[in-house]
Amino acid sequence: MFRAHMSVTRIWQLIEKRMMSCISVHGKLPGLQRAVGEVRRKSSFRQSPLLTATPVRALIDEQISIKGRFLSQNYPVTVCAQMHSEEGDLWEAFAHYTTNASGSINLTSDHSVGGSYVGCEPMGLFWALEPALGSREGLRLRKRNVETPYMVNISLLEGHTSPSEGQRTELAAVTTERWYMAPGVRRIEIRQNNIVGTLFLPPGPGPFPAMLDLWGMVGGLLEYRSALFASRGFASLSVAYMGHKDLPGPQHIMSVGDSYFKSAFQLLQDHCQVDADRIGVIGLSYGVVPTLRIATTIGFKPSCLICINGAVGSPLLDEDGKSKMFESDQKHWEFDDRGYVSFRNVSLPDNLPPESKRKVENITCPLMYIVGEDDLCTASTENADVIEEALRSAGKSHQFTRLSYPGAGHLIEPPYTPCSRASLWKTKPEKLFTLWGGHPAPHAAAQEDAWKRILEFMETHLRR
Amino acid sequence: MDRKQCCVKLSVQPSRGLMDEKFIVLVQNALPGSQLTIRALHQCEDGHSWEAFGHYTADTTGTINVSEDPSIRGTYSGVEQMGLLWSLRPIPGSKPGLRMRKKNIQTPMEVTISVYQGHQTEGFADLVPLSGVVVERWYMAPGVRRIPVTEGGLTATLFLPSGPGPFPGLLDLWGGGGQLVEYRAALLASHGFASMAIDYLTSKFTMETGKMVDNQYFETAYRVLQQHPQVCGSKIAMIGLSFGTSMTLKMAIYSEVIKLSAAVCISGSHVQPVEGSVEEIMGFFQKNAGKTRFNEKNEAIWRDLLLPIPTDPSLKADVGRLQCPLLLVVGEDDQNWPAQESALDIKEMMARAGNSHLLTVLSYPNAGHLIEPPYTPHARSSTFKTVEIQEKVMCLWGGQTVEHSRAQEDAWKKILVFLRENLYGGRNPTSFSHL
Numbered sequence: 001m002f003r004a005h006m007s008v009t010r011i012w013q014l015i016e017k018r019m020m021s022c023i024s025v026h027g028k029l030p031g032l033q034r035a036v037g038e039v040r041r042k043s044s045f046r047q048s049p050l051l052t053a054t055p056v057r058a059l060i061d062e063q064i065s066i067k068g069r070f071l072s073q074n075y076p077v078t079v080c081a082q083m084h085s086e087e088g089d090l091w092e093a094f095a096h097y098t099t100n101a102s103g104s105i106n107l108t109s110d111h112s113v114g115g116s117y118v119g120c121e122p123m124g125l126f127w128a129l130e131p132a133l134g135s136r137e138g139l140r141l142r143k144r145n146v147e148t149p150y151m152v153n154i155s156l157l158e159g160h161t162s163p164s165e166g167q168r169t170e171l172a173a174v175t176t177e178r179w180y181m182a183p184g185v186r187r188i189e190i191r192q193n194n195i196v197g198t199l200f201l202p203p204g205p206g207p208f209p210a211m212l213d214l215w216g217m218v219g220g221l222l223e224y225r226s227a228l229f230a231s232r233g234f235a236s237l238s239v240a241y242m243g244h245k246d247l248p249g250p251q252h253i254m255s256v257g258d259s260y261f262k263s264a265f266q267l268l269q270d271h272c273q274v275d276a277d278r279i280g281v282i283g284l285s286y287g288v289v290p291t292l293r294i295a296t297t298i299g300f301k302p303s304c305l306i307c308i309n310g311a312v313g314s315p316l317l318d319e320d321g322k323s324k325m326f327e328s329d330q331k332h333w334e335f336d337d338r339g340y341v342s343f344r345n346v347s348l349p350d351n352l353p354p355e356s357k358r359k360v361e362n363i364t365c366p367l368m369y370i371v372g373e374d375d376l377c378t379a380s381t382e383n384a385d386v387i388e389e390a391l392r393s394a395g396k397s398h399q400f401t402r403l404s405y406p407g408a409g410h411l412i413e414p415p416y417t418p419c420s421r422a423s424l425w426k427t428k429p430e431k432l433f434t435l436w437g438g439h440p441a442p443h444a445a446a447q448e449d450a451w452k453r454i455l456e457f458m459e460t461h462l463r464r
Numbered sequence: 465m466d467r468k469q470c471c472v473k474l475s476v477q478p479s480r481g482l483m484d485e486k487f488i489v490l491v492q493n494a495l496p497g498s499q500l501t502i503r504a505l506h507q508c509e510d511g512h513s514w515e516a517f518g519h520y521t522a523d524t525t526g527t528i529n530v531s532e533d534p535s536i537r538g539t540y541s542g543v544e545q546m547g548l549l550w551s552l553r554p555i556p557g558s559k560p561g562l563r564m565r566k567k568n569i570q571t572p573m574e575v576t577i578s579v580y581q582g583h584q585t586e587g588f589a590d591l592v593p594l595s596g597v598v599v600e601r602w603y604m605a606p607g608v609r610r611i612p613v614t615e616g617g618l619t620a621t622l623f624l625p626s627g628p629g630p631f632p633g634l635l636d637l638w639g640g641g642g643q644l645v646e647y648r649a650a651l652l653a654s655h656g657f658a659s660m661a662i663d664y665l666t667s668k669f670t671m672e673t674g675k676m677v678d679n680q681y682f683e684t685a686y687r688v689l690q691q692h693p694q695v696c697g698s699k700i701a702m703i704g705l706s707f708g709t710s711m712t713l714k715m716a717i718y719s720e721v722i723k724l725s726a727a728v729c730i731s732g733s734h735v736q737p738v739e740g741s742v743e744e745i746m747g748f749f750q751k752n753a754g755k756t757r758f759n760e761k762n763e764a765i766w767r768d769l770l771l772p773i774p775t776d777p778s779l780k781a782d783v784g785r786l787q788c789p790l791l792l793v794v795g796e797d798d799q800n801w802p803a804q805e806s807a808l809d810i811k812e813m814m815a816r817a818g819n820s821h822l823l824t825v826l827s828y829p830n831a832g833h834l835i836e837p838p839y840t841p842h843a844r845s846s847t848f849k850t851v852e853i854q855e856k857v858m859c860l861w862g863g864q865t866v867e868h869s870r871a872q873e874d875a876w877k878k879i880l881v882f883l884r885e886n887l888y889g890g891r892n893p894t895s896f897s898h899l
Contacts, residue, residue: 057478057600062477173607177606205596233474
């Protein structure tokens with residue numbers, strides 16, 4: 001009946017505190033005072049508050065409304081979110097609130113006065129998640145298995161406290177599920193035509209508008225953005241182009257070139273459930289390079305392009321678009337006082353070989369360029385300027401949309417997920433951490449707004 | 465035609481909801497003014513298919529919002545946000561007398577919602593929709609724990625909400641069909657109540673010995689719940705439907721052991737031999753079986769078995785002695801139990817005894833007997849087998865679908881408020897009365 005770490009005295013104090021606030025709310029009946037004395041001796045008496053989350057199973061980009069009720073009035077409480085990543089690391093966020101005169105809190109309208117975020121932030125508990133104290137350095141939260149949800153436990157603690165403090169009383173808790181895949185979305189592994197990728201199809205008969213989904217040089221195959229696109233009615237193919245065991249060549253260089261990306265685009269065009277005239281391309285970071293290469297290659301007509309924090313060219317590519325090793329040329333690397341590296345200057349337009357820069361003016365479709373102004377990995381602002389100017393000179397300004405977010409970093413990803421300001425880049429020959437940039441609150445705002453704008457852009461150019 | 469096919473967008477938010485959560489069904493990017501049919505299809509656990517549909521016209525922006533726009537005709541009409549679920553009915557050609565009840569509550573109910581060109585009324589299986597989505601509807605929230613209970617000879621399942629607790633407790637009873645029906649308890653646990661669904665008619669004990677359980681069985685259930693470390697022992701309520709109401713009132717009034725903070729009685733009656741065991745109460749109803757009527761469809765009407773409401777006090781649970789708040793839910797078209805007549809008599813008895821401040825009655829015109837959690841189909845009649853009568857009978861429950869569905873939605877909302885106020889909420893002097 002009693003929690004092991006609480007003394008009996010403490011429990012009576014808690015009960016008394018709650019009883020007293022109850023009585024002040026419900027009137028001063030002398031009979032009640034006597035009854036209080038009676039009831040305090042009944043060990044099973046306790047007023048439990050109620051914590052709710054709606055919806056309790058949500059897609060990653062859906063807002064969850066968290067409320068607490070039946071608490072004492074004007075009472076300090078802490079709301080805490082905890083979850084385990086697939087690698088087993090504990091991520092946490094917390095915020096300090098005060099209940100109102102009815103003993104309630106509502107994270108959709110109330111203001112946090114301290115913790116992982118401040119102010120009115122309905123989804124703050126999700127985007128402000130950080131690795132718990134004592135975790136390994138340089139962690140980044142990325143879901144590999146999109147067929148299962150993140151289980152996030154939301155709890156209500158007494159007083160203004162933090163997860164790392166020892167003595168905390170948990171008043172209530174609720175478990176939420178956050179999904180990258182809506183029900184009915186189909187996940188199909190693609191290992192054909194030398195393509196290594198995963199295709200996500202929405203439920204329904206199709207044919208669907210589609211996206212080719214390209215990530216950065218960290219490599220591997222990241223599926224979660226495509227899974228979300230399919231959950232929003234777009235077929236989406238995410239392809240790996242380096243750092244994957246099923247790709248030819250050593251994993252630390254890019255052994256595939258232009259023909260690889262063209263095959264991927266072609267695969268979408270040929271798919272019976274994809275509308276071949278409604279295919280767009282999205283690239284983040286290095287993914288922008290093949291995005292622009294596809295768009296400026298004869299024979300391929302994407303319906304729209306979305307470029308996030310990427311460059312118009314690259315010092316790494318040979319004529320076929322295959323890369324030389326990224327780390328062979330470190331002259332533009334900059335290190336901070338912790339030894340973390342920023343790659344930003346590598347992609348300054350003046351540092352890019354002129355022959356690698358694509359003729360952006362040849363692009364015939366709408367292009368949205370998203371800039372995180374605190375991007376420490378890519379010179380996004382400068383590259384956006386180049387693209388904007390090239391299109392303007394060609395009389396194509398109407399095709400160009402720029403979204404620019406102060407305080408946002410490199411990794412502008414689907415919303416309500418944490419910002420990594422830096423993370424582990426490689427471990428051999430020794431550990432190296434890279435800087436992405438971005439500060440949690442503005443980065444979260446950027447992700448939320450950018451995602452909405454990305455989906456609208458896709459609806460406009462792929463569905464109408 | 466082909467060109468337009470990928471343009472119509474259908475979305476349902478949230479795509480994963482609890483059974484009692486509303487969703488928003490939105491069609492976008494259709495041709496303005498075009499006629500469209502939105503249809504729901506569900507295959508239930510026993511393999512039967514259920515469908516519902518509404519006919520809509522896209523507005524000038526090519527949008528249809530089911531929560532704002534009217535269905536012109538279909539299995540529901542008018543502005544009905546949840547019509548696609550509550551108006552579900554077996555597809556043409558199905559066998560008669562079906563009732564949708566989920567047995568496995570650890571998996572969701574999956575519904576495919578699609579939009580079709582034109583105003584279609586049949587032959588959906590042969591049509592290709594413009595767009596479709598899949599929606600999951602859950603009885604159990606994540607983190608809710610399902611715990612089978614066999615302690616003390618019980619056949620029961622306890623559902624615990626997520627969190628440290630302690631939680632207020634709830635005993636959940638269904639009616640004369642017996643079985644261990646879990647879905648309402650699972651849903652109540654998803655709302656923060658430690659809920660125990662109890663099989664008191666076809667328990668393991670009864671199946672093995674052929675004997676009905678005695679009153680101690682319910683007291684054992686109460687004790688097991690009360691003593692659970694995550695249950696707040698002084699905050700336990702009971703909810704009963706149909707015959708479950710008889711048991712709830714019996715325990716609430718007469719048990720020395722069971723002290724309820726609140727009671728919810730749905731579609732039931734206080735008429736029962738006051739000193740009777742479960743077996744004797746059932747026997748009392750059986751004695752009156754001759755009063756069964758049949759309508760023109762040969763559906764059995766059992767509401768007369770307890771009528772007229774007796775004046776003999778030994779034949780009515782003495783509601784004047786109730787010490788906890790009581791919520792009565794009544795369908796005025798209940799053809800199975802005389803719930804409305806009983807409610808009136810209960811009201812009179814409590815007024816005479818001076819405890820009518822404890823009573824709240826929710827009475828719904830044209831609602832039938834089976835007032836269940838919302839947004840599931842209404843069965844005006846279905847095949848039914850009580851534990852007494854071994855053959856299946858086509859039983860008339862009553863109710864008109866639209867009003868019955870509204871009643872379910874309204875009653876459920878008010879049941880939750882009632883339970884929260886009495887189990888989570890502030891103190892009122894009567895809750896101390898048993899100290």
